[in-house]
Amino acid sequence: MMNKDRILYVVGIGPGHMNNMTKEAIDALEDSEIIIGYKTYISLIEDMVKDKEIVESPMKGEVERCKMALELANNSKKVAIVSSGDPGVYGMAGIIYEVAERENIDIEIKVIPGVTAASAAASILGAPLMHDFAIISLSDLLTDWELIKRRVQLAAEGDFAICLYNPKSKKRVEHIKITRDIMLKFRAPETPVGIVKNAKRDDEEVFITNLKGMLDYPIDMFTVVLIGNSNTKIINGKMVTPRGYNL
Template sequence: MLYIVGLGPGSQQLMTQEAIETIKKVDTIVGYITYIHLVEDMIKGKDIVTTGMRGEIERSKKAIEIAETGKDVAIISSGDAGIYGMAGLVLEMAAKEDKHVDIKVIPGVTASIAAAAALGAPLMNDFCHISLSDLMTPWDVIKDRLDAAAKSDFVICLYNPRSKGRPNNLREALNIILKYKSEDTVVGIGKDVARKHEIDKITTIKDLDETEINMTTIVIVGNKNTYVADGRMITPRGYTL
């Protein structure tokens, strides 16, 4: 059996019980070295297969090969494996190569949900996820999605918002959003969510400091009704109070 496991955002306290039980029972763990470190105290004595950054295809192939031998193997992702994680790639590869292995996806807590809980309740009405990484998706497509989401006044969760190789994508994204939203729109920032040096901050589009944002940050841009009360970011669901 091949399990595709979402580890949650970083803390073992935010791992699902099913994810914990799956990691305990499998023979082999396959993962990016950073994710292996998140669960290293849980996987002693198991066979470990690791790769560096951008080794997703290699890891997927190896996990499928191990599962074909009859062993139980887990390939791990941070957050939820089905949200910018390994689930899609593994399933695509198994289908394309006609690999007849049993596969089960184990869900996890994605970064936007963990950040939202720390910030208050910003996702109480319709929201969407948009990754600002153009490694897999053309930047023009991302811009079109940003435009549509902002025009429709979604709460927008920005994944992979800024890196050394993409220092301007966040600013360009915010400029697109500002075509439809006020510069005073509330923005929540969750950095290293559920990890040792977590930072949670509420600001506005106007006052957002881009230098504080990196690839381990989730940026949540509110809708026109999102507000701050008692230090909490709140998007109303629409109840009459």
């Protein structure tokens, strides 16, 4: 039986600083006694959570972190577990539901959506995601690389604008190159590509290039790569995918 008095907030803090959080997310943090999350994310909101109990956790170990959050909440603590961007997009929302089921912890789970890294990067680049688009993570830690490649190819075939998450890590340097090569089978080398690192953070870096040139730019795990569709163009230095209005 669900104990509705016990609540775990899964909070999207948006791409960068508090400025990019929703009021709903701010209220959830304020209502919480304990805040759980990656060190990097906690540091982005540290001014807001000074008077809270903080549980910082390293990258990896997501399952354990979720279990801890659920157990604390089940013990009548008010807990928020934070994700950057939106917790529902490669974030903590899904795994929380899965661990709650495994651990048989039946409390209210409230997912609070946030501005995604894709939306943040798009707003900085101009308007590259104005038409149908696909979001694909190039990380093969949890997904078979063959499936990822297949998705890249099908999205390329469908002329979707594409936003790539986790495009490259220190150990995984070839995936972005292979992805670019698949794209080139379906789109012109001049197709605009936007590269945004640390969107909306102090150390934000932004490059607009194209399929041909994109591998010459710095790309890492804090970067998203946005690839235009066949109609995407550069207008006054911004990357714009037309919706199709007759101008």
